[in-house]
Amino acid sequence: MPMKMSATRKINRGPAGLLFAMSMVGVFAAAPAIAADGDNEAPADDLWSQDTLTGDWGGLRTRLVDSGVTIGLTEVSELLGNVSGGQRQGFDYMGRTELAVDLDLEKLLGWHGSLIHANGYQIHGRGLTGHNLGGNMLDPSNIEATRTTRLFDAYFQQALLDDTLSVRIGQIAADDEFLTSQYAANFINGTFGWAGIMAADLPSGGPAYPLATPGVRVKYAPNEQLSWQTALFNGDPAGSQAGNDNAQIRNRAGTTFSTNRDLFAITEAAYAFPADRQAGELPATVKLGGWYHSARFDDLRYDVDGDKIGATGADPRRNVNNYGLYGVIDKMLIAKPDTEDQGLSGFLRMAGAPDDRNLVSFYVDTGLNYKGLFEGRDSDIAGIAFSFAKVSDAASDRDKDYNRANPGATRPVRDYEAVIELTYQYAAAPWWIIQPDIQYIIHPAGYAASPTADTSLPASAMKDAFVLGARTTVKF
Known part of the structure; x- marks a missing residue:
């Protein structure tokens, strides 16, 4: 009988095996060019000025890139x-x-405008949200995920129409390109990437870290100012709804490649205002977008008979489809003289979704960054940001209905969750960032009781959380 492969073995042969194979394909495809240029060794860079910790590998990295192969490793x-x-x-x-x-x-092949990209993660450690914060909606870490080795993106992209149109197909993620802010990306809290309203309202958090899913994206940019992009994704990146409640465990290796009957669509138009430093016109970008999901979503207050779930405990009625709108503004506010990108910049994002079928019905975040705040620290970035996620009225009313029906075991009425983050990115080297961080989380889990509270007794909400820590990022 053939020997069964262990779960660990399967995971290792999934994303890690695919990425290793792709990197080897690229190396061998580039081998002729490397061999031809093998006698020309690139000069060794100074450790503290080179782009990566491991440098140019004796010129091999540069020759690979020139031949069409780029390999990156980041911790x-x-x-x-x-x-x-x-x-x-x-x-x-x-x-x-x-x-x-x-x-x-x-x-590599002379195929104009085409590329293949794949990336995967080895996730280790234990996240603060699940262990200490009682399942809050605005995750204090944008890398927190279930421990595993996982494939993320794996797609083919083709440019068309004089490079004004690009098509991407394969396993992709919405948070790579949609609802993004270049200035919000400096913060550690996960909501400043894939906004908390999307993670809370979409099945399995939507097609975003750590779960990409099969899809196709089309982007049209006729000029440097205007662009429009839209994408269609499999409706649930975790695949089957059956099994473990944790979506990341249901698709542990990122290789489910599910294509169920439900569909998630998102579209976004963007306009970048031309910058003219001499005229005092600084860079700004405005984005408007919307999304649609074809699945049925549980009603948060009423059951299949039209009664209140908080009182009956019956199965919820099902609402047909889901949707939402959002907007993003990125703006440089003050430019530091005689610099390209140093100075004060800010961002604002807002989003909304129907109240009856979504835990979060309104969301807003905003923040400020200053790059080059201190003399001689041109690449350092100091930032402060605020985020607010409103719990929908339907969810709040359900809590009130429960309390009226269970006066001896009342629960807190959820209302909102908010976070204030103060951070500083210290660029110790081009390849090394050290980032101390402070966050104050208001109403963790939307002002819910601790998950370990006795459900037969009255419970109070978890207290606001004060989070301290630091991150280090190294590019190898």
């Missing part, structure tokens, strides 16, 4: 802890190793 490690509030107090370590491979098929 993000952090220690975050809530010194007060939440479900319990304590510090947790979380780490993520990323391996990325890009194949430029124009350089």
Whole structure:
């Protein structure tokens, strides 16, 4: 009888095996060019000025890139802890190793405008949200995920129409390109990437880290100012709804490649205002977008008979489809003289979704960054940001209905969750960032009781959480 393969073995042969194979394909495809240029050794860079910790590999990295193969390895490690509030107090370590491979098929095969990209993660440690904060909606870490080795993106992209149109197909993620803010990306809290309203309202958090899913994206950019993009995704990146409640465990290796009958669609138009430093006109970008999901979504207050779930405990009625709208503004506010990108910049994002079928019905975040705040620290970035996620009225009313029906075991009425983050990115080297971080989380889990509270007794909401920590990012 053939020997059964263990679960660990399967995972290792999934994303890690695919990425290794792709990198080897690229190396061998580029071998002739490397051999031809093998006698020309690139000069060794100074450790503290080179782009990566491991440098140019004796010129091999540059020759690979020139031949169409780019290999990247990055390690993000952090220690975050809530010194007060939440479900319990304590510090947790979380780490993520990323391996990325890009194949430029124009350089490798002469195929104009085409590329292949794949990246995967080895996620280790334990996240603060699940362990200490009682399942809050605005995750204090944008790398927190279930421990595993996972394939993320794996797609083919083709440019068309004089490079004004690009098509991407394969396993992709919406948070790579949609609802993004270039200035919000400097913060550690996950909501400043894939906004908390999307993670809370979409099945399995939507097609975003750590779960990409099969899809296709089309982007049209007729000029440098205007662009429009739209994408269609499989409706649930976790695949089957059956099995473990944790979506990341249902698709542990990122290789489910599910294509169920439901569909998630998102579209976005963007306009970048031309910048003219001499005229005092600084860069700004405005984005407007919307999304649609074809699945049926549970009603948050009423059951199949039209009665209140908080009182009956019956199965919820099902609402047909789901949708939402959003907007993003990125703006440089003050430019530091005689610099390209130093100065004060800000962002604002807003989003909304129907109240009856979504835990979060309104969302807003905003923040400020200053790059080059201190003399001689041109690449450092200091930032402060605020985010607010409103719990829908339907969910709040359900809590009130429950309390009226169970006066001896009342629960807190959820209302909102908010976070204030203060951070500083210290660029110790082009390949090394050290980032101390402070967050204050208001109403963790939307002002819910601790998950470990006795459901037969009255319970109070978890207290606001004060989170301290630091992150280090190293590019190898």
